[in-house]
Each structure stands twice: as structure tokens, then as C-alpha cells.
Amino acid sequence: MFLEVLRQVTRSAPPAPPRRMAKVLNIASGKGGTGKSIVASNLAVLRAQAGERVCLVDFDAGMANAHLLLGLVPRYDLGHVLDGQVSAPFALVDGPAGIKLLSGGVGRAALQNPTPRELDRLFGALAALESQFDLVIVDHGAGMGIATVAHVAAARSLLLVTTHEVTSLSDAYALYKHAMSVAPDLRTGVVMNRAPDESSARAAFDRFEGVARRHVGKVPEWVGWVPSDEAVLKSVQARGPLVLREPHAPAALRLQSVARWEAIDLAPVARGFYETARRALR
Ligand SMILES: Nc1ncnc2c1ncn2[C@@H]1O[C@H](COP(=O)(O)OP(=O)(O)OP(=O)(O)O)[C@@H](O)[C@H]1O
Numbered sequence: 487m488f489l490e491v492l493r494q495v496t497r498s499a500p501p502a503p504p505r506r507m508a509k510v511l512n513i514a515s516g517k518g519g520t521g522k523s524i525v526a527s528n529l530a531v532l533r534a535q536a537g538e539r540v541c542l543v544d545f546d547a548g549m550a551n552a553h554l555l556l557g558l559v560p561r562y563d564l565g566h567v568l569d570g571q572v573s574a575p576f577a578l579v580d581g582p583a584g585i586k587l588l589s590g591g592v593g594r595a596a597l598q599n600p601t602p603r604e605l606d607r608l609f610g611a612l613a614a615l616e617s618q619f620d621l622v623i624v625d626h627g628a629g630m631g632i633a634t635v636a637h638v639a640a641a642r643s644l645l646l647v648t649t650h651e652v653t654s655l656s657d658a659y660a661l662y663k664h665a666m667s668v669a670p671d672l673r674t675g676v677v678m679n680r681a682p683d684e685s686s687a688r689a690a691f692d693r694f695e696g697v698a699r700r701h702v703g704k705v706p707e708w709v710g711w712v713p714s715d716e717a718v719l720k721s722v723q724a725r726g727p728l729v730l731r732e733p734h735a736p737a738a739l740r741l742q743s744v745a746r747w748e749a750i751d752l753a754p755v756a757r758g759f760y761e762t763a764r765r766a767l768r
């Protein structure tokens with residue numbers, strides 16, 4: 487009898503509304519110092535200004551610096567979340583334009599080389615962010631460490647930041663190739679940062695594209711270019727995002743177009759980003 491009632495209730499109950507999950511944008515590079523954190527922090531602000539609830543996660547864990555670019559002094563970071571001292575939402579700090587930052591922490595050895603088990607724990611904790619934000623932007627460390635590989639395996643989009651220099655391009659290509667082997671359907675976009683002008687940026691992208699077509703059988707998308715701009719250096723010194731300090735500076739205008747990359751708006755995988763990343767670790 488009870489079972490029959492239960493069956494009827496289940497049958498007639500309206501389907502549960504789908505839980506809204508954040509979109510997750512990963513920002514990575516092959517070589518270090520190409521401008522990932524500049525792009526990530528400014529994109530976070532631009533998307534927040536456009537009305538989204540944005541969380542920036544500094545996954546350059548152990549060598550974090552996004553908080554410096556945003557002029558913040560976080561009390562907690564990913565290390566505290568990993569240790570279980572605080573929850574991920576509690577570790578967030580308020581940033582400019584309403585963004586929230588989860589800092590990566592500085593000088594934390596455990597975070598620089600996490601074990602799969604530690605990452606699993608961290609991803610389990612970060613899943614709490616997915617229902618609170620529209621967009622999570624993950625600023626990675628350079629290269630394809632285990633954390634970046636696990637993120638890439640769960641991602642729908644990956645933004646590669648490179649400069650037009652041959653060393654940076656070659657490392658970006660290596661990362662692209664690796665990412666494609668982990669996640670063949672990943673939408674990968676390229677931003678040419680610190681370029682002298684658009685034609686050098688385009689020429690560098692064309693070379694990248696040619697090599698990728700020949701050796702990977704796939705090509706990344708052109709997302710845009712950002713000029714080498716004195717205003718960026720000034721914003722770093724002033725510890726405030728360029729797009730707020732000097733929204734009309736040449737680099738700020740180009741960053742606005744990067745923030746409109748359509749692959750950022752792809753819905754996350756059905757199971758949710760962090761649950762998928764956890765499965766990728768197994
Ligand atoms: N478009 C630009 N114009 C001028 N300077 C720039 C530009 N982009 C980045 N820079 C400079 O390069 C420095 C490094 O940038 P950023 O910290 O974003 O690199 P990163 O890729 O995150 O480095 P890491 O690999 O160490 O995390 C900045 O502090 C800034 O001085």
C-alpha cells in the first residue's frame with residue numbers, strides 16, 4: 487500500500503527543476519608569464535560588469551598572484567579548503583565589480599604537486615561553487631600539470647594565452663596537442679597577448695594553426711589579440727584591473743572582445759564540472 491502511494495506520488499510529482507550549474511572557463515598556457523592572470527582577472531571583471539555572478543579561482547596553486555593583480559589580501563586560500571579548515575564558499579574574498587576570488591595561496595608545497603587524492607578532495611569541495619555562480623574562471627599555472635589535465639578533461643572550453651614569440655608558441659602548441667588527446671571535443675581558443683600589432687598576432691596564429699592542422703588534425707579558434715600596452719604594466723603596479731582603471735586603453739578594448747568568445751557560454755557537462763573532473767582522476 488505504502489509502496490503504491492509512493493509510486494503514485496513519484497509518478498505525479500513534477501520533475502525537479504534542473505539545478506543551475508556554473509559555466510567553467512579554463513585559462514592556461516604552455517610557457518609561464520604569457521599573461522594568463524592578466525587575461526583571467528580582467529575577463530572576470532568584464533563578465534561581472536555584464537551581469538554575471540563570477541568566481542575567479544586561482545589554480546596556480548602555491549604560486550598564486552591573482553590576488554595581487556586585484557589588490558586583495560585573502561585570508562583563506564585553496565590550501566585551507568584542501569585541509570578542510572574552511573568550505574570553498576567561505577574561502578572566497580570580495581573583489582572589484584562584485585567578483586569573488588578563491589586565492590591559490592603562496593608557498594604551499596602540497597598545492598604545487600597535489601596527489602590525485604588531494605585533487606579529488608579539492609574538486610569535491612569546489613563543487614559547492616557551481617550552484618552559486620554563473621561563471622567560474624580558472625586561472626591555471628603554466629603547462630599541463632595533473633590539476634590542469636583534470637580540469638581539461640571536464641571542460642567544454644579552454645582559452646590558451648600565448649605571445650607571438652616562437653618559444654611561447656611552441657609551448658602553447660604542445661599544450662594544445664596534450665589537451666586534444668585528453669579531451670578531443672574541447673573548444674580551444676587562442677589569445678595572442680603582448681603583440682606589437684594585429685598582423686603579427688594573426689601571422690603567429692596562422693603558424694600555430696598550420697602546425698596543428700598537420701600534426702593534430704584539428705585547429706584551435708582565433709579568439710583575439712591583446713597589444714603590448716603600458717597601461718597593463720601600470721595596472722599591475724597599481725593592483726587594480728586594467729578594464730576598471732583604464733577601460734579605453736588599447737589592451738582593455740581588446741580584452742572586451744576576448745570576453746565575448748562564444749565558447750565561454752557553452753553549458754557545462756550534465757554531471758557538473760567538478761564531478762566530471764573527479765571522475766577523470768580515477
Ligand atoms: N598585454 C600586455 N601588455 C604589457 N604587459 C603585459 C601584458 N600582459 C601581461 N603583461 C605583463 O606580464 C606580466 C605577467 O603576466 P601574468 O601574470 O598575467 O602572466 P601569467 O601567464 O599569469 O604568468 P604565470 O605563468 O607566472 O602565472 C604582467 O605582470 C605584466 O607585467
Ligand SMILES: [Mg+2]
Pocket residue numbers: 522523524546551625626
Ligand atoms: Mg598567472
